Amino acid sequence: MFAQVRHQLCPDLAIDLGTHQTRVAVGGRGLILDEPSVVAVDSESRRILGGGAAVGRVAKQMIGRTPDGITAAYPIRGSVVHDFDLCEAMLGSFLRKTGRSKLGLKPRVLMTVPGAISPVERRAVTNAAERAGAGDVFLIEQSRAAAVGAGLPISEPIANWICQIGAGTTDxxxxxxxxxxxxxxxxxxxxxxxxxxxxxxxxEYSLKVGSRTAERIKHEIGSADPLDEELVVEVSGIDTAGAVPRKAVITSEDVREAIAPVLQIMTEELRATVESCDPELAADLADVGLVLSGGGAQLRRLPEYFERQLGVPVRLVDDPARVVIRGTALCVDHFRQWRPYFESAA
Incomplete structure (x- = not known):
């Protein structure tokens, strides 16, 4: 009885703590917050600007445009905590925005982590959440959450192969x-x-561009395999020889050439996964194929590229950027069923 009342006053939360984006869902209600994982701080005092309000979308607008005394920073790098204090402050701001804690109760939280982080890195995530205002904190691997969110039949005696490509980690x-x-x-x-x-x-172009411009190029014309009609985009940057502003026209062929080494690393990791499987599971993979998820998996013709490289069917899940938070929220909704697969600091 007490547990039911407590849940109504302070429902469980699912948090996908990503390198570029943090998403929060409330048990039984779904996604309620989707903000960039960015904090704007005073470089000397390390205090968040705007009385603690310069977090998320507000802070992202400042990236690349701040004076010397202000820094717009990502507290998460490679899907792990890079700056503990800023991560704690960012999570605290996001938890306050949810407005779900009542009567001093702290919400039970399920957070996502990459599959290959160290115990120290896992503890840093847990501590940051606890100090930000969470109650009991549990961890779930991103790949498992993605598989649940994608609706894969992971409880059946058949192999399910998933590749979650986020901003910082491929899981x-x-x-x-x-x-x-x-x-x-x-x-x-x-x-x-x-x-x-x-x-x-x-x-190749003697043009220096910032990370946001490079990201925009990727979104607008990037592709893993040739397109039926190749794309072009005009970008602005700094001429590295003359140190003056300059524009250049970039093609989708340029982007493919640029990212080819990165795609090759991903392909090698996928092949290594197959090599680690028992023959029976590997045989399943030839039939069921690979499922792609995550924001990074939205690159044009990425499924076709991996199909050509691996020789198995490849498909992209619906709404790939939110599949992890969708799966984490489902695990929160059925907490008892999934609890054996969570990691707890307790």
């Missing part, structure tokens, strides 16, 4: 009978695409 797993059989994670994902594009423009 790969093969699941069967409700658990992860093989897992691999590499800190090469969406950000690596952006960095590769920026490096290519500097090398």
């Amino acid at each position: 790969i797993a093969v699941l069967s009978l409700g658990d992860i059989v093989v897992r691999r994670a590499r800190r090469v994902a969406g950000e690596a695409f952006d960095e590769a594009i920026a490096a290519y423009l500097r090398r």
Whole structure:
């Protein structure tokens, strides 16, 4: 009885703490917050600007445009806590925005983490959430949450292969009978695409661009395989020779050449996953294929690229950027059923 009343006053929360985006869902109600994982702070005092309000969308607008005394920072890098104090402040701001805690009760929280982070990194995530105002904190691997959110039949005796490509980490797993059989994670994902594009423009066009411009190029014309009609975009940057503003026209072929090494690393990780499987599971993968999820998986013709490289069917889930928070929210809604697969600091 007390548990039911407590749940009504302070429902459980699902949090997908991503490198570029943080999403929060309330048990039984779905997604209620979707904000950039950015904080704007005074460089000396490390205090958040605007009395603690410069978090999320407000802070992201400042990236690349701040004076020397102000920093717009990402507290999460590679899907793990990079700056503990800023992460705590950011989570605290997001939890307050949910407005779900009443009578001093702290919500039970389920948070996502990559599959291959260290115990110290896992503890940092838990501590940051607890200090931000969470009650009991549980962790779930991103690949498992993505598989649940994608509706894969992971409880059945058949292999389910998922590749979750976020901003900071590519998380790969093969699941069967409700658990992860093989897992691999590499800190090469969406950000690596952006960095590769920026490096290519500097090398081939003598043009220096910021991370946001590189990300925009990826979204507007990026592709993993040739397009029926190739795309172009005009970008502005700084000429590396003359140190003056300059524009250049970039093609989708340029972007493919830039990101090819990153795609090759992802392909090698996927092949290594198959090599780690038992022959029976590997045989299943040839039939059921690979499922792609995550914001980084929205690159044009990425399923076709992996199909060509791996020789198995590949499909992209619906709404790939939110599949992890969707799966985490489902696990919160059926907490008792999924509890054996959560990690707790207790």
